[in-house]
Each structure stands twice: as C-alpha cells, then as structure tokens.
C-alpha cells in the first residue's frame with residue numbers, strides 16, 4: 001500500500017516555475033531521500049506534501065488523505081504527517097515537555113497526564129528524557145532538533161518529512177540527529193528526507209530521487225543510483241558533494 | 243513674613259485621599275485590562291484580518307492616536323449619552339462607566355500598535371511549525387504567536403500602562419471621584435492648594451513605582467522562559 005502518491009505535480013511561484021510534472025509513490029515503511037542542488041525545489045516539494053505550499057496542478061495523496069486545501073481537511077492530513085525543519089522551530093516560550101504535549105493536547109485532545117507520558121516516551125526515543133523541563137534556549141542545536149523530532153513523533157504520524165534537518169548544525173552534532181532518524185527509519189516509519197548527507201542516503205534510504213531544476217532527473221534505489229549514475233547532472237552533483 | 247506649609251488640614255481629609263486612590267487604581271486596572279484586550283484583538287486583525295477589517299482598525303488607531311484624550315473623553319461623556327437617548331434608550335451611563343469606556347478605547351489603540359510590532363517579529367517559521375502540527379489558526383495565535391510577541395514588547399507595553407494609569411487623572415474633568423478630584427476638593431475646603439497637590443503628586447509617583455515593580459514581578463511568573471539562563475551542554 002502506498003503511503004504517498006503524487007501524480008503530475010507542478011508548482012510555480014508567480015512566473016517562476018519550480019516543480020514540473022513530479023510523479024512518484026512511496027510504500028508504507030519506506031524512506032525516500034530527496035537530493036538536489038540548492039534551489040532545485042526540494043523544500044517546495046516537501047512542503048507540498050503537507051499543504052504548506054499549494055500546487056498548481058497535480059494530485060497528492062498522503063497517509064490516505066487526498067490533498068484538499070480546505071482548512072479542516074488540511075488539518076486532518078497534517079495530523080498524520082510530521083514535518084521537521086532546518087531551523088528546529090521549537091516554541092521558545094514552552095518547556096520541552098510543553099512543546100511536545102501542545103499538539104497532542106490541543107489537536108488530539110489527549111489528557112494532561114497522558115500527554116506527559118507521551119512526552120516522556122518520545123523523549124526517550126530521541127534520548128533526551130533528562131531535558132524534559134528545559135527551555136529550548138537551554139539546549140544545543142542538536143538537542144533542539146531531536147526535541148523537534150520528538151514533538152512530531154508525539155502526534156503519532158504515519159509519515160515524517162525532514163527538510164535538511166542537520167544543515168544548521170555543527171558537524172559534531174549532526175551524528176546524534178542522524179542516528180535518531182536512522183532508528184526511526186528502521187522502526188518502519190515512512191519518511192521523506194531532504195539531505196546532503198550522502199552516507200545517510202546510502203545507508204538508510206530505500207529510494208533516492210534526484211531533483212534538478214524542478215524535475216525528477218534520476219531515481220532509483222541507492223545501490224544502483226550511486227554506483228552507476230546515468231545523467232551528467234547527477235554525476236556532477238555527486239562529484240560536488242563527494 | 244513667614245511661609246509655613248501646613249499639611250495638617252490636608253491630612254484631616256485622608257478619607258477623601260483614600261477614596262481617590264482606590265478609584266484611581268480601580269479605573270486604571272479595569273481600563274488597562276480592557277484596553278489590553280482590545281489591543282490584542284485589533285493587533286491580530288491588523289496582522290491577519292481581511293482588508294476591510296484591517297482598514298477599520300487602522301482608522302480607529304490613527305483617529306485615537308492623533309487626537310487629544312481630553313477631547314475623546316468629552317466626546318464619550320457628553321456625546322454617548324446623547325446618542326443613547328437618540329436611540330430611544332432611557333439610560334444615563336454614569337461618568338464612571340463613560341470614563342472606563344473612553345480610557346479603554348484610548349489605551350486599546352496604543353496597545354494595538356505595540357502588540358502588532360511584537361507579532362510582526364514572530365518568525366514565519368514558528369507559525370509553519372505550528373501549522374505542521376495541525377493547530378487551528380486561533381490556537382496558533384493564542385498559544386504560539388501571542389506569548390512571545392507580548393514578551394518582546396513587554397517593556398514598551400508596561401511603560402504605556404503606567405502612562406495610562408497617570409493619564410486617568412484627566413477623568414476628574416467629568417467628575418469621577420478619583421485622586422486628582424480629591425486633591426481639588428481638599429484644596430477648595432482647606433485653601434491649601436500646594437499641600438493638597440503635593441501630597442497627591444507624591445501618591446501618583448508612588449503608584450507609578452509600585453506599578454513598575456508589579457510589572458517586573460509579573461514578568462517573572464508570566465514570562466518565565468525569559469529568566470532562564472542559557473546553559474547549553
């Protein structure tokens with residue numbers, strides 16, 4: 001059963017066409033890595049998957065929800081789709097526990113004590129239980145990003161979207177975040193990951209899509225695609241990122 | 243000739259002073275609360291309201307901020323009862339309520355501008371993160387945008403509230419029995435003008451300092467995250 005199904009998606013900002021005719025499917029439990037140069041449309045594609053951007057044409061179905069921009073339908077979809085950004089975006093005025101408990105409390109109407117249990121559970125998953133009462137400003141970038149992941153997980157999503165979640169981190173802190181994501185992928189979470197971490201793409205992903213100027217230029221499983229790139233664009237890209 | 247200040251006669255009317263202080267505090271708190279509420283609502287409209295609503299709020303804010311408060315007060319005090327009568331209602335709102343209305347509407351306009359500045363400083367990415375968590379627009383505003391926005395402008399906002407408290411003295415002109423009017427009555431009874439106003443001035447000063455301290459303390463409770471030392475590990 002496919003958890004994401006995209007058919008002929010096109011998207012432009014005004015006159016600027018950013019995505020052309022994107023189609024792909026992702027099976028439940030699979031993880032997909034999106035590669036491409038800066039400006040190739042990776043973030044836009046990811047944001048189209050939870051309706052943060054509206055497509056011009058094309059059909060999107062995610063976690064059983066057909067994309068519909070009517071606000072209550074959109075919230076139903078977002079209920080099942082977690083997203084984590086480059087700039088952690090923790091809420092600065094809330095403790096770690098409150099950051100995590102907020103959406104389950106408000107959206108899922110979970111009781112206060114269940115929300116706390118949930119917060120402890122997901123913090124355990126990202127290895128930060130001891131930071132439960134800290135404020136975001138008291139955490140390192142890597143810790144903030146792990147809390148952001150935990151916050152998404154607390155909504156029990158069926159799909160997780162990651163947009164360059166390690167790009168803002170010092171190199172020595174990327175490992176702890178990538179480890180969490182790898183564990184998550186192994187546990188069977190369906191995920192779409194925009195990253196420049198080639199080692200992660202090779203080791204963890206089930207499938208890779210290379211975007212170039214808004215088009216899917218190359219796609220395949222990581223074993224084939226990295227060992228025998230077909231297009232000159234992808235060869236150049238691989239040469240550049242090493 | 244010898245000039246002697248005589249505070250004795252003024253202190254004899256301590257009852258008037260206490261009544262006045264009580265009224266001043268009561269009016270200030272009530273209208274600050276209402277004005278703050280108006281400010282929050284109008285600031286939200288200015289940020290994410292429809293074009294028409296934005297325009298209406300902009301007119302309100304500019305009208306209030308570009309006219310004297312005394313004139314606004316008279317407009318409410320003398321105009322509103324006339325208007326109510328014209329509509330066929332047989333009620334005469336007391337000066338107390340008219341003053342609260344005028345004060346709240348006045349403070350609301352200034353608060354709108356201050357709170358709007360705070361809301362504009364909230365990064366769009368914060369809102370997107372909240373949208374990603376399936377929160378409703380109202381939840382995003384009240385839980386995600388508003389608290390840090392208020393925190394950002396808290397110094398400006400509390401200064402405005404203190405100015406506002408001092409500004410309540412103007413409502414003595416429509417015979418609300420507050421502190422300034424008490425001073426007037428005492429000096430006309432005792433003929434001790436300087437002493438009466440000196441004492442009342444000192445009380446206003448003390449009130450302003452007290453408000454400042456209360457706002458500082460309130461921030462510790464209401465905005466706790468600002469007081470956590472950054473302690474990255």
Ligand SMILES: Nc1ncnc2c1ncn2[C@@H]1O[C@H](COP(=O)(O)OP(=O)(O)O)[C@@H](O)[C@H]1O
Pocket residue numbers: 013016018036037038039040041042043044045
């Ligand atoms: N909100 C926007 N308005 C206008 N142009 C945008 C907007 N967001 C992205 N773009 C443009 O769309 C293109 C793709 O951007 P993006 O999806 O962020 O690329 P990537 O994530 O691969 O770096 C870029 O040319 C970018 O300038």
Ligand SMILES: [Mg+2]
Pocket residue numbers: 042043044163164
């Ligand atoms: Mg991007």
